[in-house]
Amino acid sequence: MGRNRAVFLDRDGVINPLVYNLNTEEYESPHYPEDFSIYTYILKSLQLLKKHGFKVILISNQPSYAKGKTSLENIREIEKLLQEFSDENGILIDKYYYCYHHPNGIVPGYSYVCDCRKPSTKFVEQSIEEFGLNRSDCYFIGDQDTDIECGKNAGLVTVKINNKDSQKKSGKVQPDFFAKNMYDAVQRILEVLNEH
Numbered sequence: 001m002g003r004n005r006a007v008f009l010d011r012d013g014v015i016n017p018l019v020y021n022l023n024t025e026e027y028e029s030p031h032y033p034e035d036f037s038i039y040t041y042i043l044k045s046l047q048l049l050k051k052h053g054f055k056v057i058l059i060s061n062q063p064s065y066a067k068g069k070t071s072l073e074n075i076r077e078i079e080k081l082l083q084e085f086s087d088e089n090g091i092l093i094d095k096y097y098y099c100y101h102h103p104n105g106i107v108p109g110y111s112y113v114c115d116c117r118k119p120s121t122k123f124v125e126q127s128i129e130e131f132g133l134n135r136s137d138c139y140f141i142g143d144q145d146t147d148i149e150c151g152k153n154a155g156l157v158t159v160k161i162n163n164k165d166s167q168k169k170s171g172k173v174q175p176d177f178f179a180k181n182m183y184d185a186v187q188r189i190l191e192v193l194n195e196h
């Protein structure tokens with residue numbers, strides 16, 4: 001039974017801090033490998049999830065190439081840093097899904113209304129199928145409304161991380177639980193498990 005449970009994870013603002021962009025005056029995804037760092041509590045958070053038999057599946061919107069803000073090479077390099085972190089610690093993240101599209105992008109081939117950008121549930125559905133997951137034993141952790149919408153649309157339990165740097169893109173959708181960070185979110189999920 002435990003083998004069919006999963007935690008779906010957003011990346012930016014959950015696993016790594018957002019980065020202040022002087023041009024847009026907004027907190028955004030890291031655009032360069034040097035700007036990517038992993039919160040210190042992520043290791044123990046993911047280890048706890050693995051210990052309790054969760055599949056951990058990352059679903060991240062990465063439109064900054066489509067918007068002309070960085071190169072695909074930089075984006076891929078950042079993805080590699082996260083995968084290396086996971087693999088070096090015994091595969092903490094089982095699967096990675098990235099959407100590179102944006103409806104208002106400027107780069108041809110990447111700038112259109114795709115079907116994989118959160119809150120689309122496409123990648124969640126794909127994972128449920130691939131890993132044979134029980135939907136009612138699955139959770140979505142994210143820091144933006146689009147994450148919570150995605151989780152709710154897919155019928156998952158949602159945990160919203162209150163990251164002050166993502167305030168502008170959150171607050172309109174009600175999650176099942178609030179958490180102050182990823183470690184706190186994992187505690188909420190383990191509490192739910194214990195109630196069953």
Ligand SMILES: [Mg+2]
Nearest residue numbers: 010012013143
């Ligand atoms: Mg985020």
Ligand SMILES: [Zn+2]
Nearest residue numbers: 099101114116
């Ligand atoms: Zn997409």
